[in-house]
Amino acid sequence: MNYDAFADTLSRVVPGVSIRRHVPLAELTTFQIGGPANIVVEPVSQAEVVGVVRTCIAAGVSYRIIGLGSDLLVSDNGIDDVLIRLAENFSKITHMNNPTIRQDALKSQRSRIAIQEKIPQHVIYVEAGASNATVADAACTWGLSGFEFACGIPGTIGGAAIMNAGAYDGDFSNVALKVRCIDSLGHVVEVDNSQAGWSYRHSMMDMRGHVVLGAYLALQEEDSEVIAYKMQDFQARRSEKQPLEMPSAGSTFKRPEGYFAGKLIQDAGLRGYSVGGAQVSEKHTGFVVNANNASAQDVCELIAQVQQRVYEHSGVRLEPEVRMWGFN
């Protein structure tokens, strides 16, 4: 693959789009681990994202999307694929006041909402790169409730839609009316809540390689002070329990049915256990942290050892929740 030539093609087809070469992914992930990406493209509008994705598809070039890199472990050798970063530069939040769009967006959700006995009063459209924290803050300012659960999940709306991110009393599927995506053929499509296939850390969009452009969220009116109080409570519970002061990618393992990964790891005697610079957190055994300049290989080896020891101790097989890029 001739990346110089492809970078030229990209800047011709999508003039002005930001293209960076040889970017260390340690700088773009919360684990602060990972070798270089050959090309990182950062579109600022839907038209640019569509242009970049279609150019990759037309050239037969593999691409991946990165948001805030808070669920990623990237190999020390980096990755070859074109990396499309949808974060701060593609993060507008719009409070929908166009009744036509709003009615249309609400229609699909009506039966589901009725079951939950909630009446959506407002719809916001959020571009994929907006962070959950920014969206939660904006909703709080507007007096809109429903997204508080996500205020401490350190990723983007795109990442949340793909993973059905969740915490405390909610997950993304509870608030999303529909998600605007680019499918694997390069078409812009709108995926209704009922078609999104959301379950625990899973979505249809992920399975089919869709790029998330943005999401319509349905929120209810509430006093901003009440919303702020709820968010502060969630944040306090998080800081008390999670090693937020150390680089990590959050919960390293999925929650096995009927168990808690952290408890299984603790019971296997692995609190504080380390390989190289990677460590099972002393504060929360469900987190592997980058305690001392860990390499991706250290983390990988630690994950494998934890899986083995937990299996020997309790017979439960832990599956990584963190996404691993560039490993065989």
Ligand SMILES: Cc1cc2nc3c(=O)[nH]c(=O)nc-3n(C[C@H](O)[C@H](O)[C@H](O)COP(=O)(O)OP(=O)(O)OC[C@H]3O[C@@H](n4cnc5c(N)ncnc54)[C@H](O)[C@@H]3O)c2cc1C
């Ligand atoms: C301290 C800490 C606490 C955490 N707590 C939680 C928690 O409570 N609940 C929870 O669910 N998660 C939690 N996480 C994990 C993580 O924040 C979430 O999974 C988040 O949704 C990932 O979003 P991101 O933008 O960082 O995605 P990235 O890590 O950049 O990417 C993750 C995956 O999503 C894909 N992706 C990202 N954006 C798009 C897009 N626009 N279109 C298509 N695909 C895309 C990527 O290709 C990749 O496969 C935590 C992480 C940390 C570090």
